[in-house]
Amino acid sequence: MILAAIFLLLTTLGIYGVYRFLNPFGKLINEEKSDSYFYTRGGDEIIYSPMGNWFSLGKHEMDVDFTTFQVLGRDYAKDKEYAYFKSKIIDFGVDVPSFDVKAGYVPIDKNHVYVLVDNYYHISDTGDGFKILEDADPETYEQLNYDFAKDKNFIFRNNEKMQGVDYESFGVVNSQFCKDKNGVYYYWYQQPLYRTEVNVSQVVDLAYFCIRDDEYVYIHTDNIDLDVKDRIVRIPFKNADQIQFYNDNSIVKIDDNIYYKGKILEKANASTLEEIGYGYVKDDSLVFFHGQIVDGADAKTFRYNDKNYTFSDKNHVYESGEILKKSKSW
Numbered sequence: 001m002i003l004a005a006i007f008l009l010l011t012t013l014g015i016y017g018v019y020r021f022l023n024p025f026g027k028l029i030n031e032e033k034s035d036s037y038f039y040t041r042g043g044d045e046i047i048y049s050p051m052g053n054w055f056s057l058g059k060h061e062m063d064v065d066f067t068t069f070q071v072l073g074r075d076y077a078k079d080k081e082y083a084y085f086k087s088k089i090i091d092f093g094v095d096v097p098s099f100d101v102k103a104g105y106v107p108i109d110k111n112h113v114y115v116l117v118d119n120y121y122h123i124s125d126t127g128d129g130f131k132i133l134e135d136a137d138p139e140t141y142e143q144l145n146y147d148f149a150k151d152k153n154f155i156f157r158n159n160e161k162m163q164g165v166d167y168e169s170f171g172v173v174n175s176q177f178c179k180d181k182n183g184v185y186y187y188w189y190q191q192p193l194y195r196t197e198v199n200v201s202q203v204v205d206l207a208y209f210c211i212r213d214d215e216y217v218y219i220h221t222d223n224i225d226l227d228v229k230d231r232i233v234r235i236p237f238k239n240a241d242q243i244q245f246y247n248d249n250s251i252v253k254i255d256d257n258i259y260y261k262g263k264i265l266e267k268a269n270a271s272t273l274e275e276i277g278y279g280y281v282k283d284d285s286l287v288f289f290h291g292q293i294v295d296g297a298d299a300k301t302f303r304y305n306d307k308n309y310t311f312s313d314k315n316h317v318y319e320s321g322e323i324l325k326k327s328k329s330w
Helices: 002-022
Strands: 027-028 037-040 046-048 060-062 070-073 077-080 084-085 101-102 106-109 112-115 130-132 148-150 155-157 178-181 183-186 204-207 210-212 217-224 228-236 244-245 250-255 257-260 274-277 278-281 288-291 301-305 311-312 316-319 322-326
Touching: 106 112, 130 244, 204 244, 217 250, 274 301
Parallel strands: none
Antiparallel strands: 027 037, 037 046, 046 060, 070 077, 077 084, 101 106, 112 130, 148 155, 178 183, 204 210, 210 217, 217 228, 244 250, 250 257, 274 278, 278 288, 301 311, 311 316, 316 322
């Protein structure tokens, strides 16, 4: 056993040593903006490698003007002559002196805001890779989150001008809800906005999938039951300070009740509930897995065993909420 451990250690060190010996990189050029642009080990050339994972994702030596080269975003850079996407020159007629990147991934220059349409443009010999975002004003363009942006004239959603929302009052609540003076909306990629019943004057962000107003908590859930795939659940509350989330975002405590994906766990004791992990929670008498009671589980002794990565109590080992075998750990 000891010899096997020593052999494994030496093998690991050997592989790491070979990796270090073959590693072509020096320091990152701008660690704050990108994890993919590197100096060579000699410090006199530039290499692009996605996340530095040259062993799996490859590397590309770049022919650039070294003294004027600057990193603009994770996959964008420029020198005095050219702008670059990853390792390739952007041959789309961009204005290089004013070329910049907003929010780390939105290319602009003094004339236009650009949209990336081909993420593999850097290794392709055909295709432009980019298009102009029509009617966007680069001077005032602001990315609100991944889905929404605005300039002095328009709201944009996924690189398209939005219709049917109020420009002046529009705002993003979180990654699933937005609002204007007329209401609060649930949004999902490439799906129409869904207007909710939320009191827009009282809307408060609670989590990326959850908001509240002065009377209700609104939770976006999916797959609660086989016949309900996607919906907004509205739950009344009395005390906003009694709304509590767990590491498993499917579970929320509202006042004295526990909910799993918006569905109340009627037998759960909110005052003693604790999270075990990987879908398991327990209170003083019951164990739950993904909102379902684990039959036969002993709540007092139920635990996660980090040595063998199993869940067990004094009687059994459990897998996916089911008894797997008798427990040998007690």
